[in-house]
Amino acid sequence: FPPPPCSLGARAFSSRRSVLGIGIGIGGGIGIGAATAAAVVVSPAASSSSLKMSSSSSAVGFVGLGIMGEGMAARLLSEGVAGTPEKPLVVWNRTGSKCDALKSKFADKSIEIKSTAREVVEACGVTYTMLSTPEVAEIVFGAPDGDGVLGGVSEGKSIVDCATLAEDDMMRMSREVSSEGGRFLEAPVSGSKVPAAAGALIFLCAGSRELFDEIEGSALNAMGKASHFLSDDVGAGTRAKLVVNSLMGTMVAAVAEGLNLAESVGLDGDTMIEVIGQGAIASPVYALKGPKMLRGDHAPNFPLKHAHKDMKLASDMAAKAGVEYGVMDKAEELFRAAREDKELNVADQDFSAVFEKIKKEKK
Missing domain, CATH: 3.40.50.720 (NAD(P)-binding Rossmann-like Domain)
Structure with a gap:
């Protein structure tokens, strides 16, 4: 690509290349730096x-x-x-x-x-x-x-x-x-x-x-x-992405179970979300998905069927690597059950809809 225009103001961008810096990717801003132009040289004998x-x-x-x-x-x-x-x-x-x-x-x-x-x-x-x-x-x-x-x-x-x-x-x-x-x-x-x-x-x-x-x-x-x-x-990017998404899916499953438990024992869900956000376990995932679960708002930002797809790919990757993956495997099973539940019909809804499966299975 040719370089972008010079009048970019103060929106500077600093590339971060360490895998240790991977985040969930909710919110945040962006900036644009200078691009490197790719020169294409065509010889007389070029096709x-x-x-x-x-x-x-x-x-x-x-x-x-x-x-x-x-x-x-x-x-x-x-x-x-x-x-x-x-x-x-x-x-x-x-x-x-x-x-x-x-x-x-x-x-x-x-x-x-x-x-x-x-x-x-x-x-x-x-x-x-x-x-x-x-x-x-x-x-x-x-x-x-x-x-x-x-x-x-x-x-x-x-x-x-x-x-x-x-x-x-x-x-x-x-x-x-x-x-x-x-x-x-x-x-x-x-x-x-x-x-x-x-x-x-x-x-x-x-x-x-x-x-x-x-x-x-x-x-x-x-x-x-x-x-x-x-x-x-090639492959390193996919491995990193599957680690991130399997962790995120497990977090969503965990907060869904936690909120279901809270409401089942007479606690106010919104108050519990506030409490969670004030402590060491505060997370953008909990803050974003928790309120949507309580209100039944599952408009798709990340469809449940795609979340399950990624978690299954991660589970297969873990099995191939021969590593313990019990907690995330349980979360993957929960998402699979929600995806396959024809009565609930939440496969195309946001993955926060796993909350509906948990509520349905409440004993």
């Missing part, structure tokens, strides 16, 4: 696809405009990373109306809607992908008809995958992109719908350090409040 890449490399691609992707793409537009005639945002989503809605919302920005994910990658130097599940990612990434993300990868193309998938999925995609001459950055995010819209995500990156350095000061800064480069080896 036509390479020539096409050279002429369109300033365009920014985004595949997947769901709960998370919509907010992330909007940040690229509002912060000036993309959306100009010289540097349009090129998008595709399985549900085309999401693309239309983004274009309507940012009518003054240059946004191109493509018919396939392949066309997005072909038109851009760097393409960001944010797909909801490993199953969806497999379909969109490697579509058998060649219209997937991989179908557009050629020499010099760059893919930044921001989804939470299995480690093996990320490693396979990295190999496939590299085999076509492209660069791959694993960049799952810590944070949900609200942080995505606010540019307060936390990126957990591994893979191409060169690509990370090029986009950290522009795109990652626009979409997040912190970016951590964990390893040259």
Whole structure:
């Protein structure tokens, strides 16, 4: 990407790359620093696809405009990373109306809607992908008809995958992109719908350090409040993300059980949330999700089915590593039971809806 405008005021950004600094990703601000421009040199013998890449490399691609992707793409537009005639945002989503809605919302920005994910990658130097599940990612990434993300990868193309998938999925995609001459950055995010819209995500990156350095000061800064480069080896970002999300899911399950117990013995739930927030166990998760549980407000910021997906991936990772995981396994079982409860029908609601399962099972 070319450097962003110089008139950024006092919103300075300091990159933090230690995995010890990982947070939950609720709230917070962002800043934008200077980006590093990526030079593309095309030899006389370059292929036509390479020539096409050279002429369109300033365009920014985004595949997947769901709960998370919509907010992330909007940040690229509002912060000036993309959306100009010289540097349009090129998008595709399985549900085309999401693309239309983004274009309507940012009518003054240059946004191109493509018919396939392949066309997005072909038109851009760097393409960001944010797909909801490993199953969806497999379909969109490697579509058998060649219209997937991989179908557009050629020499010099760059893919930044921001989804939470299995480690093996990320490693396979990295190999496939590299085999076509492209660069791959694993960049799952810590944070949900609200942080995505606010540019307060936390990126957990591994893979191409060169690509990370090029986009950290522009795109990652626009979409997040912190970016951590964990390893040259793809998989480290996913492992870190699964640790974070399994811990967060366990915390939500714990506060749900605690509040259910409090109300069951005649205590006021709001008072207990206040008490919890004043002590050593205070947490943004408890402060945010506790009141929503008490009021039955489970509008999806992070759907329960996706929370369970991440917790199951973490459980599988723990089993593979041969480590004790009893507490988090119990939480994963609770989320699975809530997800599969057809009577409750909370799979698509926020993961705070695990509270409804706990209340239902109260003896």
